[in-house]
Amino acid sequence: MEGAPLKLHGMWASFYVHRVQLVLHLKGVEYEYVEEDLSNKSRALLLQNPVHKKVPVLLHGDRPIAESTIIIEYIDEFWREKPILPTDPYERAVVRFWCHFVDDTLRPSFGAILRSSAEGQGAAVDNFRQNLEFLEAELRDGFCKGRKFFGGERIGLLDIVMGCGLYWNSASEDVLGLKIIDQESFPFFTSWFESFNEAKEVKEVIPPTEKLVEYVKGLLQKMFN
Amino acid sequence: MAEAEVKLLGTWSSPFVLRIKWALKLKGVEYDFIEEDLQNKSPLLLKYNPVHKKVPVLVHDGKSIAESYVILEYIDETWKENPILPEDPYQRAMARFWSKFGDEKFLPSMWKFFISQGEKREEALVSASENLKILEGELKGKKFFNGETLGFADISLGWIVDTVSLLEEIMELKMIDEQRYPSLSAWMKNFSDFPGIKDSFPPQERMLTKYRTLREAYFATTRGTN
Numbered sequence: 001m002e003g004a005p006l007k008l009h010g011m012w013a014s015f016y017v018h019r020v021q022l023v024l025h026l027k028g029v030e031y032e033y034v035e036e037d038l039s040n041k042s043r044a045l046l047l048q049n050p051v052h053k054k055v056p057v058l059l060h061g062d063r064p065i066a067e068s069t070i071i072i073e074y075i076d077e078f079w080r081e082k083p084i085l086p087t088d089p090y091e092r093a094v095v096r097f098w099c100h101f102v103d104d105t106l107r108p109s110f111g112a113i114l115r116s117s118a119e120g121q122g123a124a125v126d127n128f129r130q131n132l133e134f135l136e137a138e139l140r141d142g143f144c145k146g147r148k149f150f151g152g153e154r155i156g157l158l159d160i161v162m163g164c165g166l167y168w169n170s171a172s173e174d175v176l177g178l179k180i181i182d183q184e185s186f187p188f189f190t191s192w193f194e195s196f197n198e199a200k201e202v203k204e205v206i207p208p209t210e211k212l213v214e215y216v217k218g219l220l221q222k223m224f225n
Numbered sequence: 226m227a228e229a230e231v232k233l234l235g236t237w238s239s240p241f242v243l244r245i246k247w248a249l250k251l252k253g254v255e256y257d258f259i260e261e262d263l264q265n266k267s268p269l270l271l272k273y274n275p276v277h278k279k280v281p282v283l284v285h286d287g288k289s290i291a292e293s294y295v296i297l298e299y300i301d302e303t304w305k306e307n308p309i310l311p312e313d314p315y316q317r318a319m320a321r322f323w324s325k326f327g328d329e330k331f332l333p334s335m336w337k338f339f340i341s342q343g344e345k346r347e348e349a350l351v352s353a354s355e356n357l358k359i360l361e362g363e364l365k366g367k368k369f370f371n372g373e374t375l376g377f378a379d380i381s382l383g384w385i386v387d388t389v390s391l392l393e394e395i396m397e398l399k400m401i402d403e404q405r406y407p408s409l410s411a412w413m414k415n416f417s418d419f420p421g422i423k424d425s426f427p428p429q430e431r432m433l434t435k436y437r438t439l440r441e442a443y444f445a446t447t448r449g450t451n
Binding site: 001051060063065066067070071073074077078089090092093096097100101105134 | 276288292
């Protein structure tokens, strides 16, 4: 597999794809990017990811890998320099736990805000904020206390999983006309997010926030009409 | 040096807890099992899993780990005998992929089938069967999802072995028959015969009662609604 070409099927505004792009960039691994039209999926994508038919899909030589966190762990295990995950098993467990939390609990509770009725919105926002408080607490006085990033001095898996996609929050705040993640309630999270956005690799890889926010606002407006 | 202490907080019936028992057994790790009453959660559970307040939770040297996949990976990285995940990064990715498929696609489709009635039941059965076909396709020619020996994906999918037979009995239909699913049928037998797995499933009668009650309770709460 050494030297086998890498191809990433993606969509420019998908944060799941951004995660993988960021990891490849952080590791200095070359790859070819293939933009997919999700309303007209390429035959290649359907062949490589027949089970889910989604992006991202990473093709390493002739081997397809799907699901963003699985792709990232693959990349981290194949190219061992500049690790994305810590080496200690317990620390790895903590990182993985929070990554699952972001994808299985935090993000769905954010989605619930978007789908809530006018009456239910308050409760949905409260629920999301309660979930976010767990991460705030980790940064404030938990496992990640005193760290610039969740991963320490360098961006790690949790930073990537949490950081990619937060433009959904900005877009939603604009469209809904309410502040969901405010600095007063989440000072550590806000500060962490600033560090994430300022990181060189994030700026190099992730499309400009304004462009992503506009795209998401377009989706949301369609959703609400 | 103090002796390493391993505790597993769980319930007798949870398939997610059972995965962890299998992994610990395969690796020869001694542990204390603490049965939790999920209707009356203990201070210990609330202390060790404050975020989700669920089982399983593994406690090792006072450090707690929650979420069954996270625990499985931790166990494999901490106790190196009888590896659950293969060495090769691609095989590892495949193992994780199929575990995720089992929990995020197949399990919900089975649950949906279990709680459906009438027309919806037929649709749900079709959906669950499509997932079964996918698993059958992945298994083809292999003794286990991991190859010649049992591994991560097998442990993650092992709940199929007893849960599907339970559902078949309650729903009165054969889901995994040898004709349509020869590889899966063989896998179910290979899996349950494997040393460490054999005789580890929760008592069938008790599970039948539990699942029947669950189903009835679900129908009772949705009666009168669409």
